[in-house]
Amino acid sequence: MYRNVNKMYMRYERHSRACTRPLSISSRYIYLVYSAYLDAMPDIEMLKDRSASGSVSTQRLPLVDISPYLQADSSAEARKLTSDTLDKACREFGFFYVTGHGLDAEYLQSLLKLGHKFFELPQQSKDSIHIFKSMDGVRGYQKLGENVTYAKRDQQEALDIYPEPEYPSTNRLEGSQLWPSDDDMPGFKATLLDYTEKMKKIGHGFMQAMADTLGHREIFDELQNDNYWVLRVIGYPPLPEEHDTESGISCGAHTDYGCLTFLLADDTPGALQVEAKDGSWIPADPIPGAFVVNIGDIIDTLTGHQYKSTYHRVIHRGSRYRVSIPFFFEPQRDQVIKPLEGFTAPGETAVAPFTYFDHLKSMIYNHFVPNDEALSEKPNVNELTQRG
Numbered sequence: 001m002y003r004n005v006n007k008m009y010m011r012y013e014r015h016s017r018a019c020t021r022p023l024s025i026s027s028r029y030i031y032l033v034y035s036a037y038l039d040a041m042p043d044i045e046m047l048k049d050r051s052a053s054g055s056v057s058t059q060r061l062p063l064v065d066i067s068p069y070l071q072a073d074s075s076a077e078a079r080k081l082t083s084d085t086l087d088k089a090c091r092e093f094g095f096f097y098v099t100g101h102g103l104d105a106e107y108l109q110s111l112l113k114l115g116h117k118f119f120e121l122p123q124q125s126k127d128s129i130h131i132f133k134s135m136d137g138v139r140g141y142q143k144l145g146e147n148v149t150y151a152k153r154d155q156q157e158a159l160d161i162y163p164e165p166e167y168p169s170t171n172r173l174e175g176s177q178l179w180p181s182d183d184d185m186p187g188f189k190a191t192l193l194d195y196t197e198k199m200k201k202i203g204h205g206f207m208q209a210m211a212d213t214l215g216h217r218e219i220f221d222e223l224q225n226d227n228y229w230v231l232r233v234i235g236y237p238p239l240p241e242e243h244d245t246e247s248g249i250s251c252g253a254h255t256d257y258g259c260l261t262f263l264l265a266d267d268t269p270g271a272l273q274v275e276a277k278d279g280s281w282i283p284a285d286p287i288p289g290a291f292v293v294n295i296g297d298i299i300d301t302l303t304g305h306q307y308k309s310t311y312h313r314v315i316h317r318g319s320r321y322r323v324s325i326p327f328f329f330e331p332q333r334d335q336v337i338k339p340l341e342g343f344t345a346p347g348e349t350a351v352a353p354f355t356y357f358d359h360l361k362s363m364i365y366n367h368f369v370p371n372d373e374a375l376s377e378k379p380n381v382n383e384l385t386q387r388g
């Protein structure tokens, strides 16, 4: 019952976001009655089950060489080839490998080593910077199982890092960052913050490449100006043999919230999977020196879903501990997001404009549940990409 009320409410919310005018009291009543009627029918709006099911795809992700957009002296032809390849990859998969980013493989390996070292710290050290001790409740370490996707516990532990505001407060996402101590992890903070600067520049190259194909250069310029970012360092112990995947997997299927995600992962194969158009799952095994990159909800919304914010998930079996470090390249904090002119999908009402920061906050503030607390039935559904 609770679930139905919640679903009704979500549908109503979605409906009101899509409307330019608020509903009158009587229309609200009719809508809720209609909604209850729909709920009595077979559950057509339930989220598609992306838990652990689905066949393995024979498709492979395409490869994009971004170097022409990061080198000042590249030719117009080289840029065109890159922006065309990128365009196709974004439309077909929303996911691709990236080479030509200018960061050498050894440097990337050294970051992953730091990640492994962090998770090897004594539990007590990691707990000392737990997110619930942070000013805003989301910056720092989460224990295994505390990250929740669509009401299921993910079998991962992680360190979450966001840019620090000038005047930290207890407001949502306005706190100061918790870092491991310099005794535990010498140079860790400086190294990771330096990495975010490097990644922002690569993200800017992608915004240029997209503007070359999609037009609306002013919007893509805005997207690369003072942009927000999120960095996660994630640790995945292998799922135990007896683990019931119905109760959750390493990372439940989801879409990412921002513009582009650059995933750096260690060489553990068979973990990350990407949903193909036909519903099968493409293995996105790491290629040394390349990033796995994907489109997030913001670019998906701007392009009226032409560039796909694709569902992906992690099911990590095997014997080793896996580390991944996704860098989320985001718009400006308060940038207003709505479909670019000419990009509303046919037959679809454009979503009401929203700010990136509001979207991010609405997604992350019901993402963490302490291990010793019961999960509520409320799935933290992403309304922007709940497309069945």
Ligand SMILES: O=C(O)CCC(=O)C(=O)O
Binding pocket: 232, 234, 251, 256, 263, 265, 271, 272, 312, 314, 324, 326
């Ligand atoms: O660890 C991975 O391979 C993917 C992580 C991910 O999708 C995320 O944190 O959004």
Ligand SMILES: [Fe+2]
Binding pocket: 254, 255, 256, 261, 312
């Ligand atoms: Fe993701």
